[in-house]
Amino acid sequence: MTRHRIDLNGATVVITGAAGGIGSAVATTLHRRGARVVLVDLSQDAVDSVAAGLSAPRTLAMSADVTDKDTMAAVVAAARDRFGGIDVVIANAGISSGNVAFTASTAPDGIFERVLAVNLFGVWNTVRAALPSIREARGHVLVTSSTYAYVNGAVNIPYAASKAAVEQIGRSLRVELAPHGASAGVLYPGWVATPIADVAFGADDLATQLVARGFPGPLHTPVQAEVIARAVARGIERRAPSIQAPRRWAPVSALRGLLNPVIDGRLARDPEMHRLIRELEQR
Template identity: 60%
Template sequence: MKDHSGRVALITGAAGGIGSAVATALHRRGASVVLVDMHSTDLESLAAKLGNQRVAIAHADVTVREQLDAAVATATDTFGALDIVMANAGISSGATAATVRSVEDGIFERVIGVNLVGVWNTVRAALPHIVDSGGYVLLTSSTYAYLNGLANAPYAASKAAVEQLGRALRLELAGTGATAGVLYPGWVATPIVDVAFGGDEIATALVAKGFPALLRQPISADTLARGVVRGIERRAPRIQVPARWVPMSLLRGVINPVYDAILERDKDVRALTAQLDARPR
């Protein structure tokens, strides 16, 4: 992989999971990194792990634009530039699955606030500097941008919207010297996927019913990070990791209607969904 010495990367959601792994991978290749997340000792722990060299910390709630402005200022004040931004901070719909009927009030708004508005705030705060440097913005979406959001509608809706934001942004930046891309992680072994792999028995059963075994194998955050860094180096419009999801993405217009029709008629899926609907709120 390329040497990123002299480049400055800002990553939201950097305290753990995908954000921490990508920050570590970029730092190892010489980049200076700005770690952005809520107040947490995890940020300090990651900075210490990286040796506290070429590292800055910015505590921010991505739903508050002014705090993202301050985080970007930390990057430019500390390192003098901003070349890479990864709008990565995100949350799940909760520790248990729910349908649109059964989900608790406020969950949708909270997920959209972090996963979509947070991405918007990050991009808006960083974009002037990215254009000035001819840099690259990466928006973390998900395979849920094109999969059916059964039992996970708030999360799926937020990630589909992020995809559209990233696609529009790339075209709008054409000719400026800067560009953007969208990251589509599959299942990654972080706490956010626990609900689908044993954390909630109904969600686990739905995943087993809805996805072939090959697609149900989570990868490590470090494996994902290696793919992300390669995509950043190519200034890729789309980064799909693992690559086994690529055919489903490319053929979504054909696969999705057929798959939806099959699952709609599946008696087991109907029964599991009814169980979710019956859960007390």
């Protein structure tokens, strides 16, 4: 079945986490290119304030919790009512484990479940609710994973595990949707200057040192959310299977099968990593 490029001008796009750094930048960029946007986030005030910068006839702002599948079904129904269908869904809402890092040995009870509830089950709920519309429109699903899908997730296991699982949802969906003329892709942001990254950039001193050690050179420099938003717009138009943003991550991603065993081994042998992990576990 042939799949045309996606014309953002006039397309209806549902985006979760739309009040956050990446979500609001993506929504604003897509809206500027003519899309109708359905902004979904936890707080109505927060989505309203993003919507206030956009043209009202092409914007719908809704508060919803992605962990609630009935609510996500209601979001899809409201989007269809308002705009007649859905061409693109971006399952983007996500959380970190908070502003203090831990290992699996010292993780607070329940944190793994909390992170997975939003980052994995929330993506599943969003995608499941939207799939009939996406198939009908021969549209596109984009799931927000992270470079943590493939880099070592030490001291960030719940988040890294959730993002590896999200990658699998996007890749598999691409194959499942192909017979229906629809498509799916995975977004892999590197570090982006938004609240979710605070833990690794000052909020937790030890996490900051560990991340600096694990992510060398430019891979450690956060970019602005607008860099991600431009890459997302291009990627959706081309129905790209993967969006690596910033581009400096593309070779790391392409070579991950070769690099990961070497990097994992180096991190596991590094005395400075040992010292930081012990210190983090003792506090």
